[in-house]
Amino acid sequence: MSGTWDSKGGWATQGRAEEHAPASGGGLSAAGLDRMREVLAGPVESGAVPGLVALVGRGDETHVEVMGTLSAGGDEPMRRDTIFRMASATKPVTAAAAMVLVEECRLRLDDPVDPWLPELADRRVLRSLDAPLDDTVPAHRPITLRDLLTFTFGFGAVLAAPDTYPVQVAIRELGLDTTAPDFGPDEWIRRLGELPLMRQPGELWQYHTGSDVLGVLIARVAGQPFETFLRERILDPLGMKDTGFHVPEDKIHRLPVCYAHDPGTGALTVWDEAAGGKYSKPPVFAAGGDGLVSTADDYHAFYRMLLGKGTLGGVRVLSRASVELMTGDRLTPAQKTEKDAFGDHFGRHGGYGFGMAVRTHRRDLASPGQFGWDGGLGTSAYADPAEGLVGVLLTQTAQDSPDTPNLIRDFWTAAYQTLA
Template sequence: MSTGGLSQERLGRMHDVMAGYVERGEVPGLVTLVSRSGEVHVDAIGMQAIGGSDPMRRDTIFRIASMTKPITAAAAMILVEECKLRLDDPVDRLLPELANRRVLKRLDGPLDDTMPANRQITLRDLLTFRLGIGAIMAPPDQYPIQKAIAEAGLAPGPNPPQQSPDEWMKRLGNLPLIHQPGEVWMYHTGSDILGVLIARAANQTLEEFFSERIFEPLGMKDTGFHVPAEKLKRLPPSYMTQRVTGALTLHDDPNDSRWGHPPAFQSGGGGLVSTLDDYLAFCQMMLGKGRYGRERILSRPSVELMTTDHLTPEQKAEASIFFDDKSSWGFGVGITTRRDSLATVPGRFGWDGGVGTSAYSDPKEDMVGILMTQRLMDSPLPPNVFVDFWTSAYQSVDD
């Protein structure tokens, strides 16, 4: 039997595979969602905490980390459509901290061994992560610039920055770029800068803009940069893997959570919390080419532009730990360019969150898949629970 083009029998197989991760103690609990052609299948498995008695639920609130990035990119495109921002204009007018950039002559060189930037940083550079600075995929403190980024409190990680946006930008502006603008893809930092740019362009906090222009129109009532006190019981602990033993240890306790109060920095790169149904509304809007019910958040051309491959083969090769010959990057979203597995359908787009979440939309299959766990990823490579979720979701397609 199938509904919405999904096999109920095969969805049962997906349940068994996902339940295995809970039974083996690899995650305390998880929630899965597969939506296809209007039919939505949700499965909540396990508990919210190790040794706890509160079951995982459909309305559990998760730290979605880098799944914030597509929302931030969509917000920027709203401002582009209103001609308040332009893709190829320098961002210096609103982000003077990024004016007159200097660029390291070599990655392993001293911070003062620089040359002038060939050009100014643009909004397009921020959206495509080609602004010239970002996460350095190397052991900590291997390079002087890496150490300087960490000492300034600017290193990308699972927790939002601790500084105010103005202080964060000031510290970033004191550092040289690692590459010339437009040349190399570097992860994460572009989205955090983008969040500051959006707030300054709109003359609002980032959360106010998100709420008015995206969350409220889409009915995303549980999404924001912190969890109000009355909802904290729905926020589970998050866990990380202990490197030596492999055991799960506490990363963030809801009783004293970093997300339990408004943050100093509303991180466009990874600061949001959300629920399964809230994030589904955003994914369905993107799948609907900017429309959700009677609401139009973006134009169809904007969504098409966001989900287009914007990287060169050389840029993808430079970021091979994230990309290969079947995937690339658009505006704030990863995209699939070639099929080599059940889930890698060309045109599919979305992203993963480093605290253990994954969400992609597939226009060809009219399908959205979302996995929510509270176990931090150990590397940029997707963990087995992600791989098996996506395999299980696609094997359930029944037409």
């Protein structure tokens, strides 16, 4: 993704693959791992990124590279267990939590979410994206869980310059243009409900907001805070002990300084400190779209579970059927129009499942069927069922200049060269 992280934490954006081939045999190549190390070292040595943790796993083999420091020019080295701000790489985990409730028959994919989210009932829809907020038509139908999981519920990030359209101004004025609002989930969904939808439910993929709504929905259906449900049903069963919505005081020394880039000079600028920063205390609103912090090993566990069709280490988190539903392309060509217009950011994968991209064509080294997602603060995590491969790259440098996106792409090019 490309864009700018602002002071509020807002991101201002400037064939079907579910039939996976069996994972191939073989592990990791020593020569390929040497090549990956060389590729990753360049941006660290040049100062483009202060540090990183990179993991590739295949079968019983796992290889981790740890490079650089926790802060630019600092002495404290990166560690394998460094905790990173996962940003939008949170989205697949949120989708998995929603599917737990589907499997328990507490939610149904195609039922309206109105009983749980009355703030989003009886929607009005803007006549056009540039229309005044009172120029609306009735929604053709209610919003469903499937709409939220596939980002087609009719509301999302506007891929235009700030304040281009009246709805963007309203989003900003309501305080909905930040990843860290100073009000809780009930107030957040109330404010969202004050706005009309931008599109009819089911009409078009629009980025991000669906995952935040899912967090509110999950909490209300489960009758407990979103983070508590996530920990009990996903994180603890998978041993993801360092994953959550903030970093406790006894672990804060493992959180790096987070950097964005000065839009004029391209120089690294501090976006979030560790101690006393945004992630040093529990948030008022645990955001299902971009709120998690985690480690390379924790995310490896999550994606190994998905590769294992819902099971890791003998513990079943989801059914095989749910994983296959999540990790297949669930959009029609018409729904992909806006996504595919941003080909190098949102459209390069071809498809989108539940909370994650799905590779539907061979555009680069990744196999059709690869699934996962990136985070705008410099994270990337995907699994490739055809190769039995999981890759995780974590940095503390935002994707608001070419440096970090290029590093992520180079990591994946190198990761596929590690296949024995």
